[in-house]
Amino acid sequence: MPLTTDTINFNVKGLTSEQVLSARELHGFNKFFIALITANISLTLVNRSFYYSIISSAKKRNYMVPMVIFITITITFLIFIVKKLTAFFEFEQLNLFQVSMAIITGFILSYGMS
Numbered sequence: 442m443p444l445t446t447d448t449i450n451f452n453v454k455g456l457t458s459e460q461v462l463s464a465r466e467l468h469g470f471n472k473f474f475i476a477l478i479t480a481n482i483s484l485t486l487v488n489r490s491f492y493y494s495i496i497s498s499a500k501k502r503n504y505m506v507p508m509v510i511f512i513t514i515t516i517t518f519l520i521f522i523v524k525k526l527t528a529f530f531e532f533e534q535l536n537l538f539q540v541s542m543a544i545i546t547g548f549i550l551s552y553g554m555s
Contacts, residue, residue, distance in 0.1 A: 475517070476546040476550065478517050479543065483548050483551035487551065521534070
């Protein structure tokens with residue numbers, strides 16, 4: 442058996458190669474990724490100020506926040522739309538229900554953390 446980094450990492454943990462799942466067999470990772478991105482964006486908006494509310498802190502103009510959020514959403518969108526990027530990151534195509542549930546989960550997680 443050729444020695445790779447995956448073999449070393451899993452052999453240290455005592456797993457055999459049959460017990461190791463490939464990235465394509467790990468269903469749900471792309472939903473977790475979308476929930477993580479959504480929670481990150483939501484926490485960026487919520488934690489702009491520890492004293493003022495979201496509405497009053499949103500009135501203060503910070504031109505970098507919308508730009509960073511836009512870039513994040515665009516890159517995430519491209520990862521799931523462009524077939525070569527989707528294959529590179531070993532994601533699978535999601536339907537609208539799965540994406541919306543991942544986004545809702547991300548918002549719920551971020552408000553639970555803040």
